[in-house]
Amino acid sequence: MRAQPILSAAAIRAAEAAWFANGGDSFALMQRAAGEVARAAATRLPPGGRVLVLAGPGNNGGDGYVAARLLADAGFAVQVTALAAPGAGDAARAAGEWCGATGPADPARFDLIVDALFGIGLARPLEGEAERLVLAANASGAPILAVDIPSGVDADTGAVPGVAINAVETMTFHTAKPGHLLLPGRLHTGRLQIADIGLPPAQGTPLALNGPGLWRLPVPDADTHKYARGGVLVWSGPVLATGASRLAATAALRAGAGAVTLVGDREALLVQAAHVTAVMLAEGDAQGFGRLAASPKVKALCVGPGAGPQARCVAGAALQSGKPLLLDADALTAFAGEAEHLARLIRRHDRPVLLTPHEGEFARLFPGLSGSKLARAQAAAALSGAVVILKGADGVIAAPDGRAAITANAPGWLATAGSGDVLAGIATGMLAQGIPGFEAAAAACFLHGEAGGRLGPGLISEDLCGPVLREVLAALI
Numbered sequence: 001m002r003a004q005p006i007l008s009a010a011a012i013r014a015a016e017a018a019w020f021a022n023g024g025d026s027f028a029l030m031q032r033a034a035g036e037v038a039r040a041a042a043t044r045l046p047p048g049g050r051v052l053v054l055a056g057p058g059n060n061g062g063d064g065y066v067a068a069r070l071l072a073d074a075g076f077a078v079q080v081t082a083l084a085a086p087g088a089g090d091a092a093r094a095a096g097e098w099c100g101a102t103g104p105a106d107p108a109r110f111d112l113i114v115d116a117l118f119g120i121g122l123a124r125p126l127e128g129e130a131e132r133l134v135l136a137a138n139a140s141g142a143p144i145l146a147v148d149i150p151s152g153v154d155a156d157t158g159a160v161p162g163v164a165i166n167a168v169e170t171m172t173f174h175t176a177k178p179g180h181l182l183l184p185g186r187l188h189t190g191r192l193q194i195a196d197i198g199l200p201p202a203q204g205t206p207l208a209l210n211g212p213g214l215w216r217l218p219v220p221d222a223d224t225h226k227y228a229r230g231g232v233l234v235w236s237g238p239v240l241a242t243g244a245s246r247l248a249a250t251a252a253l254r255a256g257a258g259a260v261t262l263v264g265d266r267e268a269l270l271v272q273a274a275h276v277t278a279v280m281l282a283e284g285d286a287q288g289f290g291r292l293a294a295s296p297k298v299k300a301l302c303v304g305p306g307a308g309p310q311a312r313c314v315a316g317a318a319l320q321s322g323k324p325l326l327l328d329a330d331a332l333t334a335f336a337g338e339a340e341h342l343a344r345l346i347r348r349h350d351r352p353v354l355l356t357p358h359e360g361e362f363a364r365l366f367p368g369l370s371g372s373k374l375a376r377a378q379a380a381a382a383l384s385g386a387v388v389i390l391k392g393a394d395g396v397i398a399a400p401d402g403r404a405a406i407t408a409n410a411p412g413w414l415a416t417a418g419s420g421d422v423l424a425g426i427a428t429g430m431l432a433q434g435i436p437g438f439e440a441a442a443a444a445c446f447l448h449g450e451a452g453g454r455l456g457p458g459l460i461s462e463d464l465c466g467p468v469l470r471e472v473l474a475a476l477i
């Protein structure tokens with residue numbers, strides 16, 4: 001299975017420019033793009049159905065004019081409402097070839113609206129007539145098919161600086177753009193369709209949609225044993241906060257780690273003992289955690305879920321051990337505002353470190369980083385030397401070498417207490433099995449999303465590390 005690349009607006013323009021430089025015809029490209037739009041529109045229309053095309057001043061509008069002509073030729077009743085006449089180039093040619101009904105219209109009278117106002121060239125928030133057209137289209141009740149990206153959504157960041165089209169479907173070209181997948185853009189995109197318009201396949205792109213093309217799940221050999229599959233240590237929270245670390249430990253075991261041990265003080269372990277069976281227990285403080293981590297049987301460490309006041313000391317011991325490591329929750333907050341110091345500790349050893357902050361933890365750890373979710377995760381990975389999972393429904397995974405992935409399969413049901421602890425456990429389980437950091441993080445996010453999707457309503461975090469994870473793994477191996 002191939003990874004699905006995602007290209008920024010600049011990257012798609014570069015691909016287009018390279019193709020033109022090799023003699024590619026830009027109007028032919030527009031016609032192919034518009035052909036895909038018309039095809040998608042036709043499947044949503046009754047015979048002779050009424051279509052309103054909202055056309056902007058650039059090439060997105062050009063796609064709209066060509067699609068209007070193709071739909072009219074196919075027998076649909078098409079009207080174009082133009083924001084402004086395209087000045088020159090392909091868009092002007094496309095507008096010149098449109099001879100049908102043109103002018104303002106009540107969008108509620110149409111069976112379908114084609115949004116061709118703005119695409120990757122959106123340069124500022126929508127105002128005035130553009131804003132009015134978008135609001136009227138959204139309020140009309142007619143389904144909206146967006147050309148390339150819903151107008152008003154920033155193609156690179158998913159941000160909506162003003163208003164934006166609420167599409168039921170978006171027909172984009174060549175590859176997805178970050179704005180289709182990052183929030184809030186994803187909520188405006190509807191069903192995303194990606195049309196091949198003849199540009200050479202995007203290769204070696206650093207950004208991809210998270211999916212099985214990016215990683216391979218480990219399959220144990222018949223002659224393996226539990227420590228060969230990978231031992232994991234998880235730091236147990238204190239006596240009144242044991243649940244988070246238990247979820248992480250259980251998830252690590254489910255994800256395929258051969259042996260998982262919760263380490264903590266005696267009181268906490270007595271509580272853990274009442275709940276776990278296959279997960280083992282070992283008494284120890286931060287130093288003890290470090291000593292246990294030195295065992296060759298231990299292949300990965302998880303510190304942070306419910307970790308409590310010792311989080312900083314235990315994370316320090318874990319970082320010093322040189323073992324593959326995941327830091328989450330309290331272990332991240334323990335380094336609030338000290339990202340450079342954490343980076344020095346991370347870079348002292350050559351082994352993967354995963355940081356799994358949610359937005360609040362991210363802001364505390366990296367207060368100086370701003371920009372889109374993607375840009376911030378990439379900057380944090382470059383700064384820290386760790387693979388960063390910036391969590392959320394549009395979870396971004398970024399590696400220090402510049403690779404990044406966006407996860408798009410996480411349902412809202414996953415927004416529940418303990419969900420992040422399970423994710424941490426799955427990722428640690430992957431690390432323990434020798435999966436490299438970026439791949440371990442991406443696989444964990446995808447598995448987590450799949451499990452959440454299968455469980456659906458009523459999901460609680462205990463369910464996530466139950467049999468559903470086994471089913472998800474079995475479907476992907």
Ligand SMILES: NC(=O)C1=CN([C@@H]2O[C@H](COP(=O)(O)OP(=O)(O)OC[C@H]3O[C@@H](n4cnc5c(N)ncnc54)[C@H](OP(=O)(O)O)[C@@H]3O)[C@@H](O)[C@H]2O)[C@@H](O)CC1
Nearest residue numbers: 029030033057058059060118119120121122123124125148
């Ligand atoms: N790349 C490909 O592979 C292919 C690309 N194709 C298509 O081309 C599209 C990109 O076309 P594009 O570059 O002309 O940009 P587009 O989105 O039409 O907007 C630019 C215009 O909008 C204006 N404008 C911007 N913001 C504004 C605002 N807030 N309010 C008001 N005006 C605003 C801006 O004006 P300005 O900022 O200069 O004032 C300019 O006039 C792409 O999305 C796809 O559909 C396909 O045809 C073929 C394959």
Ligand SMILES: [K+]
Nearest residue numbers: 115118149151
């Ligand atoms: K559009």
